[in-house]
Amino acid sequence: MPTTKSKTNPKTTASESTAVQAYTDHYFERGHWLLKIWQTIVGLIGWLAVFIPIIATGLSFWSQYDSRVPRLWSxxxxxxxxxxxxxxxxxxxxxxxxxxxxxxxxxxxxxxxxxxxWPTYNPITQKRRQQLLAQFMTTRFGTPEFRQNVRTYHVKPEQNLDTDAIRKLYQDHDLDELDE
Incomplete structure (x- = not known):
């Protein structure tokens, strides 16, 4: 189905104007009368194909108990x-x-x-931990922009982290207590 470009309103914000319209439906647009008539007829035939067997079965079942109801099959x-x-x-x-x-x-x-x-962690301590870890990684491996944009990076042997390096970092800054 072909997509159409929407006219941008000068009063819209930048985020609204950059939004992409994923699809269009010509049935709900102005015009396209033959399409609307055709799809409406197909929809009505589909619903008739659902309701006619239900009504016929219901009437036939009901006619077993009430002779006044027309019987379509018995x-x-x-x-x-x-x-x-x-x-x-x-x-x-x-x-x-x-x-x-x-x-x-x-x-x-x-x-x-x-x-x-209650929360099982202290959000203030968690924020401090995140800031401390970000600062530690920046001093050890470079700025976040550098780390995210570098294609390959060779870690020097002295830059390797010990198994408990982060725990020691938290202990050094008194952030290792249990969050309560």
């Missing part, structure tokens, strides 16, 4: 099959409802236990 096997499918659907509905209720109870209990607790 096969015993068909009525038995409708009852059988009804039982299967009821069975599936019960199990789906049971599963949904059980999972809702489990998730609500989990939320009460985990989500609504």
């Amino acid at each position: 096969y015993r096997e068909g009525v038995f099959e409708i009852k059988f499918i009804g039982i299967i659907l009821l069975f599936c509905f019960v199990f789906a409802a049971l599963f949904t209720l059980t999972m809702t109870i489990i998730q609500n209990r989990k939320r009460d236990r985990l989500v609504e607790q």
Whole structure:
């Protein structure tokens, strides 16, 4: 489907003007009357293909119990099959409802236990740790712009980090305590 360019309003912001329109639908645009008529007819035929069998089956099933209802078909096997499918659907509905209720109870209990607790870390200490780690990496390996834009980088042996280097860094700055 061809895309169309939208006219930019001079009052729009820069972020709105750079937004890309991923698709267009000519059905909802002005004009295109033949397209609208054709797609509407196809849509109506599709809905008729859904509702006519449902109505015919419902009337035929209902006519087994009420003689005033017009009967489109009267096969015993068909009525038995409708009852059988009804039982299967009821069975599936019960199990789906049971599963949904059980999972809702489990998730609500989990939320009460985990989500609504106090934070397990101190955000102020976490921010200090991030700043300290950024400063450490800058002094050890260069500026963030350099680290992100360099194609290859050879680490010198003295630049290698020990296994517990970051923990020692936090201990040196009294940021190693448990976050409470």
